[in-house]
Amino acid sequence: MLGALKTTPFHARTAPLCVSHAWRRWAGYVVASSYELSHEREYHAIRSAAALFDISPLYKYLVSGRDAAQLLDRVMTRDVAHAQVGQVLYTPWCDAAGKVLDDGTVVRLGEDVFRMTAADPNLRWLEDNGAGLDAEIEDVSERTAALALQGPAARMILQQLADSDLSALGFFRLVPARLRDIPVTISRTGYTGDLGYEIWLDAAHAVALWDTLVETGTSYGIMPAGMLALDLARIEAGLMLIDVDYVSARRALIGAQTSSPFELDLRWTVNLEKPNFVGKRALEEEAARGPAWQFTGVEIEWNALERLYTDVGLAPRLPVAAWRASVPLYSGGEQVGYATSGGWSPLLKKYIALAHLGNRWAAPGTVLEMEVTVEHRRQRAAAKVVKKPFFNPERKRA
C-alpha cells in the first residue's frame, strides 16, 4: 500500500464533518484543523460547553512487568516509582545532557502496568533504557483510540454515559469505566487548561463511542473541534508544544536548539531526590547554577499595539488564529528572547504569547518590546512578562 498518511479510527466520522476541508498532519495522521469554516465556535465550545477532540495520533506505549516502574522512573524526570495506581503524571524526559527529548504523560494502570503518551516515537529510547530490566514495552499507538472531551459541560456529558460516579475522579487521575457498555479508561487530563477528560479505548469501538458521545452531548452543546481551536486553548493554558515551543534534543542540530526542563519552566517535574534517572547529573549541575533561560508568558499591551496601527490610519489588527513563529523580544534595543507561539485570546481579550527569555528579563512585570509587523513595517510594541497560565479556571481542578 502506498497510502502516504494515516487516518485515525474516528476518520469515518470526522471526515464528513470537516466541511472546511482544512486538514493538517499530526504524527503521520491527518486530523482536522477546523471542522467548520472558521475555528471560532470550536474554540468557544472549549470554554463554554464541551469540545470533542480526536487525539488518537498521540504515541502510546504500554509498559508492563516487574521492573516497569523502575524503567519509567529511570527515563522520566518525575517520581514514577511512587505514583499511585490511577495517578497520571505529566512529565518530560531528557537525554544524558539533561536536555528535553519529549514530554507526555505516564499513568499507572496497575502496580506493574503503565501507559505512556508521547509526541514522538519513543519505543527505541524505552527499549534501550530497559536493557536488563523485566519490563515489556508495547507500542499500542495504532490500536488505542483517544478522544479529549474538554469544557465546562464535559463532566455532565460523560456522567450521562458512565457506569460510575465521575465526580470523584480528581485532576490527573484515571479510572476504568464503561460508557454505554464500551470499555474505556477515563483520565481527568487535557491540553486546554479547562475541566476536561481524555478517553482511551480500543480502536475497534472508536466510531461507536464517537456516536454515543455526540448523541448524548448534543443537548449540552458538544462540538467536534480541530487543532486551531486547541492551539489557542493550550496557549491560554500556558502549555508548551514540541517542535513549536521547543526542539527535541533528538532533532536539534546544534546545542543552542536544545532546552532543559528548567529552561522550560518545568522545575516542578524534576525530582532530584530520585536515586537515578537519565540526565540527573547534568540537571543537578544546572539546578546548582540556575538555568540561563526561562519559559514565560508575555502579554502585548493593547495601547502600544493600538498606537502603532493608529499611526498608519488603521484599527488594530489581531491574529485570527494562534501563530507559531519565532518573534523577537527586545529590552532597550537589545534582543533578550523570542516568543514561539501566541495569539489573541477571545476569552481574556488579551494578546498573549509564550516566550523564551534570558534570566534577567524573565521576572513577571518586566516590560519588554515585541516585534509586530504593521503595514509591512517591523515595529515594536510594549509587552509585559506575566505568569503562566494565562487562564486557570477553578473548574479545571474542582
Place this chain on the structure above:
Amino acid sequence: MPAAYDAIVIGGGHNGLVCASYLARAGRRVLVLERRERVGGAALSEQVFPGFTFSVYSYVVSLLRPEIIRDLELARHGLHILPLESTLTPLPNGDYLAQWSDHDQNRRELARHSLRDAEAYDEFGVLMHEMSRAVKPMLGMTPPDPGSLAPRDLIGLARLGAHFRSLGARKFNALSKLLTMSAADYLDEWFETEALKGTKSASGIIGTLAGPRSPGTAYVLLHHYMGEIDGVFRAWGFARGGNGSVSAAIASAARAFGADIRTSAPVERVLIEGGRAVGAVLHGGEEVRARLVVSGADPRRTFLNLLGAEHLPGEFVEAIRRFRFRGASGKVNLALDALPEFSCLPGAGPHLRGAISVSPSVDYLERAYDEAKYGEFSRRPYMDIVIPSMIDPAMAPPGKHVMSIFAQYAPYHLNGGWTDARREAFGDAVIDTLAEYAPNLKSVILHRQVITPADIEHAIGLTEGNIFQGELSLQQMFFLRPVPAWAKYRTPVSGLYQCGSGTHPGGGVMGAPGRLAALTILRDIA
C-alpha cells in the same frame, strides 16, 4: 612563438569544462580540447536507439557543488535538476522497502519493517548531517599537505586542526568510527532491517571494488550523503535531458566566459620544452601552445600516456602506477516499449519516479562482491536503477520509456578478459536478476546497451573503467589523491596541472576538482 592561449584543458568532461569556465571567468584565454565529437566525458546524453535518449554513463546528479551552480550560473545555461524522491528496494519475498522524501510517509513505511529502525532513521539523519558538516570544509578546500612546512599548508593544517577540535568529543568519536569502519558494521550499529542496511550500504561501495564489509566503506557512505545535505539547492536529482545537459550547461557557461572548445581534437601528448608543459600535440601532429596545460584525464592517462614517464621522477611514476582504478561496475541501458511491472508494487506509481535499488541485504551485496573478488562478474549484481522517462518524459517517445541500470560488480580485470560474449552474458545476468522482480521486463525491451568497464575505458578513456577516475577509497582521498605531496592539482612538471576526478575531492559529477584546480592555477599565475 607566443602562446595563443593562457591555458589548454585536455578533456571536455564536466571537470575540464568547470576548470575552463573558472579560468575564462577570470579573464584567461582558454582552449578545451576534446577527443570525442561531443563534450561531456562520462556525463553524456545520447540517442543510442532512435527516439530514446540515454544518460549513457553517469545518470544522476547528487554532488554537483552548489557554488559551481551559482558561480557559473548553470541554471541560466539550461541546467534543470528534477527531483528523485524515493528509493524502492524490491525484496525476494515479494515485499519491498521504500524510502520516501516525506518524513511521515517514510516513517510509516519503515515502521512496517521495524519500529526501532523508523525511530533510528531520524537520529541517524541528524548524525550524518553533523558528520557532513564536520567533513564539508575539506571538500571545499585545497588539501593541505601534512608533510609540508610551507606557510599555506601549515595554515591549512592549523585550520583543519582547529575545526576538528571544535567538533567536540562526541562528534569527533563518531567521525573516527566513520573513518575506520565498514559500511555494514557502521549500519549494524543503527538498524536491524536487512533491506535498509543493504540499500544504505550500497552507497559505500558504488564504483569501488570493495564489499559492504570492507573497512573504510563507511566513510564513502558519508561522501555520498553530502549530496543530500546541501538540500537547499536540490542538487540531488535527475538533470532534465539526462546528464549530458549538465555538461552542456557548463560548456555553455565556459563559452559565455570566452573559452574556446574544440571537439574531435584528440591530444596525443603534452608538449614539453625545457622541462615545462607548453602545449599539446594533437593526433596528426598539430601543435597548440599555451602558458600552461591542465589535464582532465585520469592520473594514469595523464602521466603515463599523455606525458610519459621519462619526464617524471621515478618514485612519482611508481606512485601513479600504484594508484588503484579497478573499475567494478557496468551499465545496462534499456529502451522499453512499456513500463516494467514490479510484482511487489504492480502498476505505475510514484515508486517508479525514484531510484530502484536491488540490494535486499548486506549479504546479497557481499556475495555479489565475493564473485568479483575472484575475477568474475556478479551473477546477481547490485543494481541502482532509474527510469528517466518517468521524470522527464522527453527522454523517450510518448508512452515508451528508458531505463538506466547501474550494475555492480563487473570487474575490469575479468578472468579471461572482457569479450563480446562476456559482455552479453553480464547483460543477461543483469536482466535475469531484475526480471525476478519485474517479470514483464524481458517482453518490453526494445533495445539493450550493455557497457562494461572495458567499454568505459575504450569509449571515454577512464582507466580500467573506474567511474571516479580512481577508486574512491580512504587511502586515495584528500591529501593522498592521487599521490601524496601532489594532491594540489600541481604536478612535478611545471606548467602541467590536473583537474579530473582523480584529484581531490573525487568523482560523482561534483565539479569540485575542476573548480579547485582553476583556483590553484589562478593563484599560481596571478
